[in-house]
Amino acid sequence: MQKLFDEVNSLDKRCYSDFYLSEDILMEHAANGMAQHIQKNFNKKSTIIIVCGSGNNGADGLALSRLLHPDFNVRIYYAKAPKSKMAILQNKRTKSVGVKECSELFECDIVVDALVGTGFSGEFSDELEKLMKQINSLNAFKIACDIPSGINPHGVCAKETFQADVSLTMGALKKSMFLDEAKEFIGKIEVLNLGISRDLYETSSNWHLLDLDDLQLPFRDKKNSHKGSYGHLAVASGQKSGASVISALAALRFGAGLVTLVGYEDEKSLNIPHSLMYSHGVPKNITALACGMGLGDAFSDLELQNFLDNDLPTVVDADIFHMPIISDILKREKLVITPHPKEFISLLKALNIANISITELQKNRFKYCEEFCLLYPHVILLLKGVNVIIGHKDSFFINPHGTSALAKAGSGDVLSGLIASLLAQGFEPIDATINASLAHTTLSCKHLGADFTLTPDDLIDNIKML
Numbered sequence: 001m002q003k004l005f006d007e008v009n010s011l012d013k014r015c016y017s018d019f020y021l022s023e024d025i026l027m028e029h030a031a032n033g034m035a036q037h038i039q040k041n042f043n044k045k046s047t048i049i050i051v052c053g054s055g056n057n058g059a060d061g062l063a064l065s066r067l068l069h070p071d072f073n074v075r076i077y078y079a080k081a082p083k084s085k086m087a088i089l090q091n092k093r094t095k096s097v098g099v100k101e102c103s104e105l106f107e108c109d110i111v112v113d114a115l116v117g118t119g120f121s122g123e124f125s126d127e128l129e130k131l132m133k134q135i136n137s138l139n140a141f142k143i144a145c146d147i148p149s150g151i152n153p154h155g156v157c158a159k160e161t162f163q164a165d166v167s168l169t170m171g172a173l174k175k176s177m178f179l180d181e182a183k184e185f186i187g188k189i190e191v192l193n194l195g196i197s198r199d200l201y202e203t204s205s206n207w208h209l210l211d212l213d214d215l216q217l218p219f220r221d222k223k224n225s226h227k228g229s230y231g232h233l234a235v236a237s238g239q240k241s242g243a244s245v246i247s248a249l250a251a252l253r254f255g256a257g258l259v260t261l262v263g264y265e266d267e268k269s270l271n272i273p274h275s276l277m278y279s280h281g282v283p284k285n286i287t288a289l290a291c292g293m294g295l296g297d298a299f300s301d302l303e304l305q306n307f308l309d310n311d312l313p314t315v316v317d318a319d320i321f322h323m324p325i326i327s328d329i330l331k332r333e334k335l336v337i338t339p340h341p342k343e344f345i346s347l348l349k350a351l352n353i354a355n356i357s358i359t360e361l362q363k364n365r366f367k368y369c370e371e372f373c374l375l376y377p378h379v380i381l382l383l384k385g386v387n388v389i390i391g392h393k394d395s396f397f398i399n400p401h402g403t404s405a406l407a408k409a410g411s412g413d414v415l416s417g418l419i420a421s422l423l424a425q426g427f428e429p430i431d432a433t434i435n436a437s438l439a440h441t442t443l444s445c446k447h448l449g450a451d452f453t454l455t456p457d458d459l460i461d462n463i464k465m466l
């Protein structure tokens with residue numbers, strides 16, 4: 001797990017005041033980190049264009065050019081004349097050692113984007129937008145200095161944002177790198193040391209990035225056990241019973257001792273998989289509930305109330321977010337909700353928190369998760385997306401490991417089944433949510449076929465490879 005920050009300016013300032021470092025020392029370390037990355041991964045004499053802007057991001061690029069010259073064939077492309085104090089100083093140093101510049105872009109081995117970093121706001125001018133298009137069209141390996149130019153720390157990315165293969169980021173991870181929109185541009189991420197260990201550079205943060213190796217699986221330590229030791233999950237089975245079957249099968253494969261579909265259809269007409277049970281009411285020894293996936297209007301209000309008439313840990317998803325009963329459900333303890341963006345804006349509206357579009361939500365995912373969790377501190381929120389956000393009280397976790405292979409109907413049903421399975425097995429709701437989400441994204445990474453071929457059945461099948 002790694003810490004995430006809204007901004008790192010205050011962390012830089014702390015380095016000056018508390019550790020007697022200077023802007024120059026930090027910048028030299030930043031540039032040295034980038035130089036080391038290039039020295040390690042590319043042959044000497046590779047041709048490198050460093051596109052520099054007028055601020056300190058450009059200054060990082062200028063310092064990098066000096067460190068690589070003359071071992072590498074470096075050219076500086078001045079997108080803007082140096083303007084900040086450090087950019088002017090670094091430019092003098094660069095000129096003094098004889099780094100060459102170029103007035104036009106050309107095909108090269110590596111292009112480093114040091115046009116603008118965390119100081120970006122608004123949009124690029126037409127001229128810079130054209131330049132960025134040209135940079136993106138190069139076949140060169142693309143390295144972003146700190147963050148890809150065009151990623152706005154406070155919202156959407158510019159129309160033409162640098163498309164990095166790798167982002168070498170200074171000091172600590174920034175939250176803006178994990179907006180859904182940024183995933184298109186960010187590439188792989190490496191955090192560079194600024195002359196002090198990362199532990200000392202970073203302060204506390206309520207936001208964390210989940211690593212794949214944070215995953216804790218429900219291994220069975222107890223030898224003297226039986227199916228009841230691993231919980232009994234009830235999944236509400238409604239109009240589109242396939243959704244609940246997917247959830248139920250995922251839950252069973254992920255370790256729940258017993259999974260029962262609860263519904264009011266004729267069991268024989270449903271073709272239920274043999275490994276699942278079917279019941280017209282909630283069985284007695286249930287340890288967790290899952291509700292909403294494909295539910296439609298199959299349950300009457302009374303049947304839904306009966307299903308929920310207990311204080312068991314519960315995960316709710318999908319259709320539930322559009323039903324009036326959701327405000328009662330939100331009073332439950334041990335509740336996990338897993339909306340996708342459209343369901344979340346509908347929920348925010350129903351709860352009078354905000355009346356916003358999906359675009360507005362996607363620009364401000366962090367803010368609306370914080371607002372919801374402040375008002376519903378006992379609920380675990382999992383907001384789906386390219387980068388999944390999990391929130392509880394004032395603690396937030398981002399899972400960035402999913403892939404577009406998951407963008408297929410039924411992927412979310414697998415996720416709710418995984419969460420419900422861990423709830424049934426006795427995991428605390430926040431741990432169940434984090435670990436199920438990590439398992440879900442790990443499953444998408446483990447898919448052996450082409451990304452477009454992944455189905456919910458494959459996800460369930462792949463659980464055995466975790």
Ligand SMILES: NC(=O)C1=CN([C@@H]2O[C@H](COP(=O)(O)OP(=O)(O)OC[C@H]3O[C@@H](n4cnc5c(N)ncnc54)[C@H](OP(=O)(O)O)[C@@H]3O)[C@@H](O)[C@H]2O)[C@@H](O)CC1
Pocket residue numbers: 012023026027030053054055056057058060083084115116117118119120121122123124125128145146147170194
């Ligand atoms: N201790 C430190 O500080 C350290 C800082 N470090 C580095 O500094 C970076 C932050 O530097 P920063 O604050 O100078 O901002 P930066 O990203 O260069 O942007 C400002 C420039 O961008 C421009 N600009 C803005 N919007 C624009 C637009 N729409 N379209 C076009 N241009 C636009 C704006 O130009 P202007 O409009 O003023 O002409 C201004 O000149 C950070 O990302 C990291 O790389 C590291 O070395 C570690 C130590």
Ligand SMILES: Nc1ncnc2c1ncn2[C@@H]1O[C@H](COP(=O)(O)OP(=O)(O)O)[C@@H](O)[C@H]1O
Pocket residue numbers: 318340384385386387388401402403404405406407408409410411412413414415
């Ligand atoms: N491009 C993507 N990258 C990463 N994860 C994705 C992507 N598209 C979808 N997902 C994930 O797939 C799941 C889709 O869930 P959902 O939209 O509820 O599907 P359904 O209701 O059809 O099962 C979510 O967990 C979401 O985070």
Ligand SMILES: [K+]
Pocket residue numbers: 057113114115116117144145146147148149
């Ligand atoms: K940049």
